[in-house]
Amino acid sequence: MPKADIHPTWYPDAKVICNGEVVMTTGSTSPEIHVDVWSGNHPFYTGTQKILDTEGRVDRFMRKYGMGGADSASGAKTAAKADAPAEAEASA
Template sequence: MPKSEIHPNWFPEAPVFYDGKLICYTGSTKPELNVDVWLPNHPFYTDSQTIIDTEGRVERFMKKYGLNSTEE
């Protein structure tokens, strides 16, 4: 048996909320969970993901300092 005085309390049916709405129940050491991002609003799954860097680091450096990649 685990020692009762060293382990956190376990809540087997902790509710998970997103934007004040109940999403599901899960086991947790906290009585309730609030999440900011979940599967239906995650940018990867909603195709709203934007690519920030379209050039590579070397190309940006060369462009910034006006260098050609063929120069030594």
């Protein structure tokens, strides 16, 4: 038999609130639960997830190990364009 007066109050219809809007109800020991992210607005669940490469690490890895097909070809063209003006100045 559980002891009396040691358990917290149980709220079977506790409201989960995100951005001032009730998004669901659940059982909890607090009457309201305020959250910033839930499955309805999280990028993983909504399909709006993006991979951010702010420092170019993926591109640097691809160049370093010779992977990347189109990216490595465009990098070679850029390098050739950079060398072309130097050669033109030397011949002039």
